[in-house]
Amino acid sequence: MTTLNETHDPALKSWVGSANTAGCDFPIQNLPFAVFRRQGSAEAFRGGVAIGDQIVDLAALAQSGVLKGEAAAAAQAGAQDKLNALMALGSSAWSALRLALSRALREGAAEQAALQACLVAQAEAEYDVPARIGDYTDFYTSVHHATNIGKQFRPDNPLLPNYKWVPIGYHGRASSIGISGQQFRRPVGQTMPPGATEPTFGPCKRLDIELELGIFIGSGNALGEPVPITEAEDHVFGICLLNDWSARDIQGWEYQPLGPFLSKNFASTLSPWVVTLEALNPYRVAFTRPEGDPQPMAYLDSAANRAEGAFDIQLQVGLQTAQMRAAGQADASICRTSYRHAYWTVAQMVAHHTVNGCNLQPGDLFGSGTLSGPTLDQAAALIELTTGGKNPVALPGGEQRTWLEDGDSVVLRGWCEREGAARIGFGECVGTVLPART
């Protein structure tokens, strides 16, 4: 079973004062990774680690000579413009770098002066997609989402017979994945309006969000060599937030028989910070099956997965319309849920994806699928929150939404908290809808 170590000690404080503030997403117990540079500069992007409102610049850190051994090699790998090389090093290297940074960033650390010289303020930074994503696979791990959306696409057959046996997933588009702050045009395409006999062409009328987690693969596996579930988590670098924007009207017309395509691949938005599995260890929970559901097949089952394969990551979706933005109004919460409700775990996704011999590579991305919880206020997409557009969501200022309108911004947030552990957060994942191209 997973053991916590000194880096998880909730009593740790950093000499970076902002890291010790209540509610800060990036205390010293977190130490997530991103790639960044100074805003508007011609600097190369490079890896960084968040601490409070600062970033430890891994390129500067690697040059400083402060770290030794495996941690130094990890910092050097993280100094590149994408994190793939660091991801490829494996969990021992990530862990060594985390421990070294935890020690060097603690109050009283001898390395304070040297590390201070490697800090860049987050307020001055811009971010990029943290890895060259070779392949992106989107899973479908919320049984609540699958049931809710299934009711609308297939009223007589909402949850298909394979759902409780197979961690359903499909391949997604890597090229259109962007980083928080992404603005994208409303997609246009073919749709079949209800009752029509021929499809029409035009801007999407049912533009939706999907609150997901993004799971970055660290070390890969060779083609033909499955990853057993007992080793699956060793291949996972970390987790971020993911908004899998969806054009429901395009999806409804195109998705049979080969799955969603243009309804999903116009844009997907990631949060910049990737929280490592090690940082998430204190927030593990048991993975259980509802009474009467089949138990996972052997290749999807292990004692560790049952005992602590799930993560209690708190999630929230905020919506800010153009009118709210103009009025200086913050986004309004439209969903609050947790990753603990997922039907399949991260380890099960890895084991399933590779059981046929498929090879994963460092920097590959998994989407968790839309993470709806069991109740309506935990529904993680407008198609569920509004019951297919029938019941609009009320917003401050008298506005309401069935689907996203031009100018809408969506903010995803995630965090973990638990008695006896620090609170850590994922930062924000923001995206904005631009009008369709004319």
Added chain:
Amino acid sequence: MTTLNETHDPALKSWVGSANTAGCDFPIQNLPFAVFRRQGSAEAFRGGVAIGDQIVDLAALAQSGVLKGEAAAAAQAGAQDKLNALMALGSSAWSALRLALSRALREGAAEQAALQACLVAQAEAEYDVPARIGDYTDFYTSVHHATNIGKQFRPDNPLLPNYKWVPIGYHGRASSIGISGQQFRRPVGQTMPPGATEPTFGPCKRLDIELELGIFIGSGNALGEPVPITEAEDHVFGICLLNDWSARDIQGWEYQPLGPFLSKNFASTLSPWVVTLEALNPYRVAFTRPEGDPQPMAYLDSAANRAEGAFDIQLQVGLQTAQMRAAGQADASICRTSYRHAYWTVAQMVAHHTVNGCNLQPGDLFGSGTLSGPTLDQAAALIELTTGGKNPVALPGGEQRTWLEDGDSVVLRGWCEREGAARIGFGECVGTVLPART
């Protein structure tokens, strides 16, 4: 409309004598691209152009200084270990290199001695996947395949209502795409046997081939900026052969509602040589719709696409069992068809893929989908040839096959011929099934 130029002249002969042999896939009118190195060497892979039984080494050619201007820049870009940089240069650069090579390889060319020094025998070469494939999209452009396979998966509803309106496609897996010669283990996974109430787990029992063409994207488009059909072919670098191996029993159980996943992503095999669209120009044919079928929507329609958007590429599938190999017997033909039967063209695939703003990147790969023609002997997968495993295919030596067995090799071949034009070929795409991992 497309005009032919001096490089297409069927009377042209090369000073590389093997290029002038009847039936040779690589006469001077072809000049396809691959990446290669000497077998078993530690050399870097680099781009090459086929001529007869030889390869023009683009790295050596770039160093030689024989070429000038845009052609020299293209050769330099093609000297890398993947063709992405050459692909990104665009059609003017590819065309300049083709013209320069055509002139330098002709009988009597002044450049003969210099080019001779850049030749490597194909018999001594090994190949790699020609591009870093950022994203792989598999289409479904044969209405005959869609109907045949639809009958088996959905007997009451073989051809879905969207088929004649939407060039159906889905995202595939890039990491497991290999080059001709690929050997892969039979995949294992979950299947639901007919009549069973619970799925079982084990090696695939319905392993199949899919004869497809692979279409490499050259220059890309920016996110949010669709490629109009009138410009679509400018973004296409060339075409190769593709075997999209498929595990039908795994597919049948997993594919609802998000499409095929583990049933397809264990291996896909490409032929090494990519034939440029310019080389394919003499073999264009009109794109027509059967009487009564809807005409393509405006974004999928153009005068050029109607007049000559399709390609008459002859295709063949050969099967060689382990017993046949041991007896020194060549592969037996089990399918003969043509790409001209496809329901959607290359230009329509590009226009559709980008109409929602999705960005394509140099080196992206499209699969055409299984290219079954209208009759049974033109069926391009065993699931069709055997009517779902009911009617085995007879092979020499008394063997027969319903599905692929361990040790089977499959050979795809493609070529173009037409009166008044040279015959050009695609070479071979070979893959072999290894036993499942135990």
